[in-house]
Amino acid sequence: MNRGADIAVVGSGAWGTALAVLYAQAGRKTVLVARDAARAQALATSRINPRLPGAVLPPSLAIAEVPPEAALTLLCPPFQHLRATLARLPDASGALVLCCKGMERESGALGPEIVADCAIARPVALLTGPNFAHEIAAGLPAAAVLAMVDASARHVLLTALATPKFRLYGSADAMGAALGGAAKNVIAIAAGAVIGAGLGENARAALITRGLAEIARLAVALGGSADTIAGLAGLGDLILTATGGASRNYRAGLALGQGKKPDTAAGVIEGIATAPALLARAHAAGCDMPITESVTLLLAGQQSLVQSMDRLMRRDLRDEA
Numbered sequence: 442m443n444r445g446a447d448i449a450v451v452g453s454g455a456w457g458t459a460l461a462v463l464y465a466q467a468g469r470k471t472v473l474v475a476r477d478a479a480r481a482q483a484l485a486t487s488r489i490n491p492r493l494p495g496a497v498l499p500p501s502l503a504i505a506e507v508p509p510e511a512a513l514t515l516l517c518p519p520f521q522h523l524r525a526t527l528a529r530l531p532d533a534s535g536a537l538v539l540c541c542k543g544m545e546r547e548s549g550a551l552g553p554e555i556v557a558d559c560a561i562a563r564p565v566a567l568l569t570g571p572n573f574a575h576e577i578a579a580g581l582p583a584a585a586v587l588a589m590v591d592a593s594a595r596h597v598l599l600t601a602l603a604t605p606k607f608r609l610y611g612s613a614d615a616m617g618a619a620l621g622g623a624a625k626n627v628i629a630i631a632a633g634a635v636i637g638a639g640l641g642e643n644a645r646a647a648l649i650t651r652g653l654a655e656i657a658r659l660a661v662a663l664g665g666s667a668d669t670i671a672g673l674a675g676l677g678d679l680i681l682t683a684t685g686g687a688s689r690n691y692r693a694g695l696a697l698g699q700g701k702k703p704d705t706a707a708g709v710i711e712g713i714a715t716a717p718a719l720l721a722r723a724h725a726a727g728c729d730m731p732i733t734e735s736v737t738l739l740l741a742g743q744q745s746l747v748q749s750m751d752r753l754m755r756r757d758l759r760d761e762a
Contacts (some may be wrong), residue, residue: 637698
C-alpha cells in the first residue's frame with residue numbers, strides 16, 4: 442500500500458468512525474477525515490466521538506485531511522451529502538468505496554448512479570450489509586457485501602478490507618446492493634410503526650417479508666438481481682434495521698406508531714429522505730411498492746397509521762409473489 446495511508450475514511454459520524462477504528466486496530470495505516478477543522482481538533486484531542494459512545498480512537502488512528510496517496514478511500518458521509526463529498530475529493534488514483542446508504546432526495550439516484558453522474562475516473566466499489574457501528578467498533582464479528590462489477594479489482598478490495606472479525610462477500614451487482622441498503626430504511630420505519638402502535642410481531646414479520654418482496658421487484662426493474670436482495674445486502678440488512686433497537690430508522694417508526702415525531706437530534710434518519718425518492722423511482726419503473734407508498738404518505742402527514750394498515754390489509758387477494 443502507499444506510504445501516506447492505507448485507508449482514508451471520509452466522514453466522522455458513527456459509521457465512519459467505526460470503520461476507522463476497525464482498520465486502525467487491524468494494523469492498517471488509517472486516517473479519519475472530519476467535516477471541518479473544529480471537529481477534527483476535538484476528535485484528535487479527546488480521542489472520543491460522541492456519536493459513537495464507548496469507542497476510544499486508537500493512538501495509531503490519525504485525524505487529518507484526505508491524503509491523495511491513500512490506496513483506499515472509504516466514503517461515509519450522510520447520503521444526501523455524497524455528491525458534494527465526491528466533488529471535494531483531491532485528485533488521486535486510489536479506489537473509492539461507498540459506505541453510505543440511501544437515495545438522493547432530489548434525483549432519486551443511488552450511489553453508483555451519483556458516481557456515474559460525477560464522472561469519477563477511479564475504481565469505485567460499494568460496501569453494505571447488516572452492520573451496526575457500535576458493534577463493528579467493539580470488534581464483534583460481522584459480515585458485509587463488497588459490490589463492484591470488475592471481478593479482479595473486487596478481489597483486490599476484498600483482500601484489503603476483510604479482517605478476521607469482518608467477513609466480506611463479493612458481488613457484481615452494485616445497483617441491487619445499493620438499492621437494498623437504501624430501501625431497507627423505509628421498510629424499517631414501517632416495522633417500527635407497527636410495533637410502536639402495538640400491532641404485534643405477526644404484523645411486523647409479514648411487513649418485513651412483503652417489504653423484501655417489493656424491494657426485489659424494483660431491484661430487477663433497475664437492472665439488479667433478486668438474489669442480491671435475498672442476501673446480506675437486502676434481507677440481512679433489513680432484518681437488522683427493522684428489528685434492532687439501535688436502528689435510527691426503526692426508532693423513527695416506533696415514534697410514529699406512538700403518535701410522536703421522530704427524534705432527528707440523535708442523527709440522520711436516511712429513510713425519511715429516501716421514502717419519497719424511492720416511491721418516485723418505483724412509479725417510474727412501473728413497480729408496485731405499497732409499503733413504501735404507505736410510509737411516504739405517513740411521513741408526509743397525508744395518511745394515518747390506521748389508514749395505512751387498513752389500506753394494506755384490504756389489498757386484492759392473490760398468490761404470493
